[in-house]
Amino acid sequence: MTVAEYDRVPERVDSGYESALAHSLEETWETKPGLYGWISTVDHKEIGVRYLVTAFAFLVAGGVEALIMRVQLARPNQNLVAPETYNELFSLHGITMIFLYALPILSGFSNYLFPLVLGSRDMAFPRLNAFSYWIYLASGLFMYGSILATAVPNDGWYNFAPYSLRQFNPGLNMDFYALGMIFLGISTTVGSANFVVTFLRMRAPGMSINRVPILTWGTTTISVGNLLAVPAVSLAFLFLWTDRQFGTHFYTPESGGHPLLWQHLFWIYAHPWVYVVVLPAMGMVSDALPFFCRRPLVGYVAVVLGTITTMTLGFGVWLHHMFATGIPFLALAFFSGASFVITIPSAVAVLSWVATIWTGRPVTTAAFHFFAGFIALFVIGGVSGVMTASVPSDLQLTETYFIVAHIHYVLIGINVFAVLGALHVWFPKMSGRMMSETLGKISFWIIFIGFNVAFLPMHLTGLWGMPRRIYTYPAGVGWDTLNMITSVGAFILAIGVIVYFANVVISLRSGRIAGPNPWDGPTLEWTTPSPPPPYNFPVIPQVASRHPLWESRLHDSVGESQWRRGMPLDKGKEALATTALDGLPDAILKMPEDSPAPFIVTLAMTAGFVGLLLQIWWLAGVGAAATLAGLLIWLWPERELAQRAEAAR
Amino acid sequence: MTAIDQSRGLPVGSMGRRANGWWGMITLIATEGALFVYLLFSYFYIAVQHGREWLPPDLPSLSLSIPNTVILLVSGVAVWRGESLLIAGRRGPIVAIHILAALVLGLAFISLEGWEWSMEKLTPASGSFGSLYFMLGALHLAHLVIGALILAALALWSALGYFDARRSAPVSIGALYWYFVIVVWLAVFFTLYITPRLSLG
Numbered sequence: 001m002t003v004a005e006y007d008r009v010p011e012r013v014d015s016g017y018e019s020a021l022a023h024s025l026e027e028t029w030e031t032k033p034g035l036y037g038w039i040s041t042v043d044h045k046e047i048g049v050r051y052l053v054t055a056f057a058f059l060v061a062g063g064v065e066a067l068i069m070r071v072q073l074a075r076p077n078q079n080l081v082a083p084e085t086y087n088e089l090f091s092l093h094g095i096t097m098i099f100l101y102a103l104p105i106l107s108g109f110s111n112y113l114f115p116l117v118l119g120s121r122d123m124a125f126p127r128l129n130a131f132s133y134w135i136y137l138a139s140g141l142f143m144y145g146s147i148l149a150t151a152v153p154n155d156g157w158y159n160f161a162p163y164s165l166r167q168f169n170p171g172l173n174m175d176f177y178a179l180g181m182i183f184l185g186i187s188t189t190v191g192s193a194n195f196v197v198t199f200l201r202m203r204a205p206g207m208s209i210n211r212v213p214i215l216t217w218g219t220t221t222i223s224v225g226n227l228l229a230v231p232a233v234s235l236a237f238l239f240l241w242t243d244r245q246f247g248t249h250f251y252t253p254e255s256g257g258h259p260l261l262w263q264h265l266f267w268i269y270a271h272p273w274v275y276v277v278v279l280p281a282m283g284m285v286s287d288a289l290p291f292f293c294r295r296p297l298v299g300y301v302a303v304v305l306g307t308i309t310t311m312t313l314g315f316g317v318w319l320h321h322m323f324a325t326g327i328p329f330l331a332l333a334f335f336s337g338a339s340f341v342i343t344i345p346s347a348v349a350v351l352s353w354v355a356t357i358w359t360g361r362p363v364t365t366a367a368f369h370f371f372a373g374f375i376a377l378f379v380i381g382g383v384s385g386v387m388t389a390s391v392p393s394d395l396q397l398t399e400t401y402f403i404v405a406h407i408h409y410v411l412i413g414i415n416v417f418a419v420l421g422a423l424h425v426w427f428p429k430m431s432g433r434m435m436s437e438t439l440g441k442i443s444f445w446i447i448f449i450g451f452n453v454a455f456l457p458m459h460l461t462g463l464w465g466m467p468r469r470i471y472t473y474p475a476g477v478g479w480d481t482l483n484m485i486t487s488v489g490a491f492i493l494a495i496g497v498i499v500y501f502a503n504v505v506i507s508l509r510s511g512r513i514a515g516p517n518p519w520d521g522p523t524l525e526w527t528t529p530s531p532p533p534p535y536n537f538p539v540i541p542q543v544a545s546r547h548p549l550w551e552s553r554l555h556d557s558v559g560e561s562q563w564r565r566g567m568p569l570d571k572g573k574e575a576l577a578t579t580a581l582d583g584l585p586d587a588i589l590k591m592p593e594d595s596p597a598p599f600i601v602t603l604a605m606t607a608g609f610v611g612l613l614l615q616i617w618w619l620a621g622v623g624a625a626a627t628l629a630g631l632l633i634w635l636w637p638e639r640e641l642a643q644r645a646e647a648a649r
Numbered sequence: 650m651t652a653i654d655q656s657r658g659l660p661v662g663s664m665g666r667r668a669n670g671w672w673g674m675i676t677l678i679a680t681e682g683a684l685f686v687y688l689l690f691s692y693f694y695i696a697v698q699h700g701r702e703w704l705p706p707d708l709p710s711l712s713l714s715i716p717n718t719v720i721l722l723v724s725g726v727a728v729w730r731g732e733s734l735l736i737a738g739r740r741g742p743i744v745a746i747h748i749l750a751a752l753v754l755g756l757a758f759i760s761l762e763g764w765e766w767s768m769e770k771l772t773p774a775s776g777s778f779g780s781l782y783f784m785l786g787a788l789h790l791a792h793l794v795i796g797a798l799i800l801a802a803l804a805l806w807s808a809l810g811y812f813d814a815r816r817s818a819p820v821s822i823g824a825l826y827w828y829f830v831i832v833v834w835l836a837v838f839f840t841l842y843i844t845p846r847l848s849l850g
Contacts, residue, residue: 005661124669125673192676193680197669197673201669228679230680231684232687234684235687248779249774250691250695255777256698256776256777257695257777257780261694261695265687268687577669586659587661587664588661590663632802641663643663643811643816643819645810645815
């Protein structure tokens with residue numbers, strides 16, 4: 001950069017992906033080859049794909065843990081695993097699926113898609129984006145490191161005190177979990193901040209907040225939720241760690257603490273978390289289902305308001321996980337009522353999808369199959385949730401396999417099915433190739449049948465009294481057949497997942513070439529080549545309606561959306577900031593170059609957390625100091641980023 | 650909606666509240682603010698499980714905490730003044746001196762709180778009140794130390810002449826964090842030092 005500037009009237013040019021402008025943008029934005037480039041890239045598409053691959057790897061790990069448990073439980077009085085190992089298996093399975101798979105997979109899609117659907121060149125904080133991925137990876141490996149230390153967390157994913165206290169749990173098991181979750185919370189928090197600011201600031205001009213795709217509403221809503229909820233669990237685990245290692249008394253009743261404080265802090269976080277891991281998935285379905293119904297979503301505004309209402313109410317229902325703890329009657333009544341009310345905004349989305357299918361002309365692609373399955377399972381999981389919102393039935397059902405069945409209908413139904421469908425939809429954008437429809441439909445049917453064979457009978461297992469988290473059970477109490485069916489179903493489900501991944505691998509190599517818009521989708525990502533170039537858009541698009549690519553058919557726009565004429569913003573790495581509500585141009589932003597700082601700071605923090613875990617205090621200190629030094633260098637004002645005054649040369 | 654004005658000039662780079670960093674700081678403050686809400690929730694949750702006897706016989710002392718509160722408020726004024734001077738067009742040393750003054754006051758706060766803790770009979774392990782007292786104080790202090798490091802960097806960068814009236818975003822963003830740390834202290838101070846002295850009858 002030669003002359004710094006404070007103001008610019010942006011020119012407007014006609015351009016496409018073959019122009020000289022596009023070539024110069026390519027040079028400006030591309031990631032350097034080699035290991036250094038791999039470590040230092042801040043391209044949101046690269047980071048998004050890394051999130052997806054890593055989260056799927058954790059899904060496989062969690063799945064293997066589940067299969068071992070299902071073999072153990074297939075018949076009564078088995079001894080495949082010892083009771084202690086079984087405790088570790090179900091704990092690690094829950095931690096993996098809920099924390100290391102369910103949100104990160106959605107963050108992967110959101111990272112990849114946010115700038116593309118919003119018409120931007122990158123996320124608001126590209127380096128922070130890389131940082132959130134590296135921290136996610138490091139904290140996941142940190143928690144899985146407990147396997148090497150043979151000290152795997154063993155108190156279930158919700159980890160109730162006092163069992164998690166040192167007196168009952170002397171090893172490193174709980175410390176891995178406590179510190180690992182505080183570590184992971186950093187990733188979740190900075191990632192959420194990035195989504196919120198990107199949503200508010202990085203939209204194409206003209207994209208007022210009633211024109212953004214629903215998936216960005218879903219992710220932004222839960223990101224605000226995360227900002228407010230994650231501190232609760234970080235604090236809960238910090239208390240746990242100091243109780244264990246420094247003799248504080250947050251959870252120990254004998255010195256004035258209270259074990260239920262753990263449950264409050266944990267569920268204040270973990271109930272909103274249920275919505276956190278489903279609302280972005282619901283958003284993806286709300287956006288992609290209309291592709292296959294050949295019409296816009298029915299009730300855009302209702303779905304958006306339903307999303308926000310669900311998240312807000314989600315903060316007011318945490319006590320329904322604690323109905324059996326002896327809380328006051330008034331609290332029971334209030335939280336039971338709130339838990340019933342929350343079904344209303346959730347039902348709005350379901351009715352919108354059904355109406356979209358009903359009034360559209362459905363094309364039954366593989367993705368459509370997954371979305372239809374998603375809706376069906378959402379209804380079943382929702383209804384079993386309403387059953388437990390009622391205090392008397394919850395007192396009967398809590399801590400039985402009924403709850404296990406419910407949570408799996410919710411999480412597999414609303415998260416996994418939506419994710420598998422969404423990958424069918426956006427895989428062509430990411431890879432340039434289509435996934436096989438035939439294999440996709442085969443994998444859908446195997447997964448759908450396997451899932452229901454496994455988990456539908458499990459409701460009955462629970463109603464017939466089988467408690468969760470027991471490593472085996474006696475013969476002849478009526479659970480034998482049901483458990484065998486569930487185990488068989490689990491393996492069918494696993495085969496379906498293998499077929500699905502085989503489809504991914506085969507399609508990556510030899511899938512049909514996709515072209516820019518294989519589904520005839522309406523939103524901005526479909527104006528880009530598949531896969532999109534590093535700069536996404538040669539000129540900043542301008543948006544005049546909710547469905548820029550369908551305007552000629554819908555006739556609902558004020559003016560005309562343009563993506564071949566607009567601001568080039570090619571004086572270095574630049575992006576456009578727009579106003580939060582109306583999406584009017586507000587500033588030209590200087591975007592950072594690739595940087596190894598996020599990776600290096602992650603290494604420093606990892607060293608710090610290992611130091612805390614093993615109580616090697618000098619290592620913790622070095623890690624903290626290196627983290628701060630790294631952040632200082634990272635944030636040092638740069639002239640290239642227009643953060644410094646001009647005269648200071 | 651109104652048509653987009655194509656001829657208007659746009660500011661380039663990080664400009665005040667148009668900088669993404671400013672928005673990022675708002676999100677950071679939201680999440681850190683939530684952390685202290687949960688801390689105070691924990692304090693009052695444990696407090697209501699017990700009666701008056703939960704509090705230690707010697708309540709946390711006001712003799713250092715009140716001067717400390719004043720020190721922190723004055724430091725906030727110093728940062729605010731430095732930021733205002735910068736935005737009004739002053740540069741370099743005068744801004745750096747104001748930020749430096751706030752930093753010195755912040756360090757004074759840290760030292761005084763350390764002194765107070767060294768005289769305290771309570772320990773983090775002496776019971777749930779002690780645990781909460783030190784955890785609230787320590788987590789606030791950790792935020793204050795981060796804030797002090799931010800002020801040190803801003804003072805250095807100001808002295809180097811990095812900022813002027815239009816390139817002032819880093820100072821505004823750092824100042825926002827410092828104000829947040831001060832507001833949190835007021836909540837912590839009220840909870841730990843004032844509420845035990847409020848009599849209900």
